[in-house]
Amino acid sequence: MKKDSSLTFDIFNYAVQIAITLLCVYPFYYIFIYSISDPQQAVKGVFIAPAGFTLLNYATIFKLDHMLNSFVVSVLRTVIGTAVTVLCCSWFAYAVTKNELYFRKLIYRFLVVTMYFNAGLIPWYLTMKALGLKNSFLLYILPGAISAFYVVLLKTFIEQLPKALEESAMIDGAGFLKIFVRIIFPLSMPIVATIAVFSAVGQWNTWMDNYFLVSSDRLQTLQLVLYNYLTQAQQIVNSSNMQDLNRGLATKVSPESIRITITMVVTIPVMLVYPFLQRYFVKGIMLGAIKG
DSSP, rough: OHHHHHHHHHHHHHHHHHHHHHHHHHHHHHHHHTTTHHHHHHHOOSSOOOBBBOOHHHHHTTTTTTTTHHHHHHHHHHHHHHHHHHHHHHHHHTTTTTTTTTTHHHHHHHHTTTTTTTOOOHHHHHHHHHOOOOOTGGGTTGGGGOOHHHHHHHHHHHHHHHHHHHHHHHHHTHHHHHHHHIHHHHHTHHHHHHHHHHHHHHHOOOOHHHHHOOOOGGGGGGHEEEEEHTTTTHHHHHHHHHHHHHHTTOOOHHHHHHHHHHHHHHHHHHHHHHHHHHHHHHHHHTTTSSSS
């Protein structure tokens, strides 16, 4: 009787888990198959398989102005910004665990307060402008160098590492910087990978700073460029269809297919990064959030 009830529970449990997985995965799958479907056939409905395979939607998107340059800017922003954030937050978190740092508790508490309060959009804009970050690539790097949330995760993780490791290194004559580089940072890889994922996704998706403080075309990020094109989907369709008619092509793109494809273009890089860091991500977020 117990075996039957256990088997029933397992079947029910697996069925629920599979259903939840499908609910999470299908929206992404739907966007993908819609983006490679024939725009005219996709209007009738797309469910399991693409409705007529075509890469016309992607070809139309990548022919738009500033796409290549904005893609490079977004990649550089994500890579450099994430590296700077990881290094600065890691060193800051290690520093506030040391009793030798004057006013370390006050500094840490002041940092934590910034998680709950901020000055608002106008003071932020005036501050960035006063610092000379308007129309500067450094706008994408410096403001996010320190994040209170990342520092809290890192500090919590570092405090769980055995103190004997640092003490033995100090006996051998190692200073704080050498201990951080040789011992603390390598041992903190799980939580470092976690904040790297958070930071990279945030850098890739952010476009508000670009919108308010960058007017130069050479510094436009992919997200803002695609956002602008997203609101101009009908104009893009009209222009692309006119060009196809002039070349004698019958296939036409639609506003919906353009919007779906733009969504896919922005999403693909993030989806490619997650699988490689997933094992670090899960381990790091569990260990780094045990205590506050």
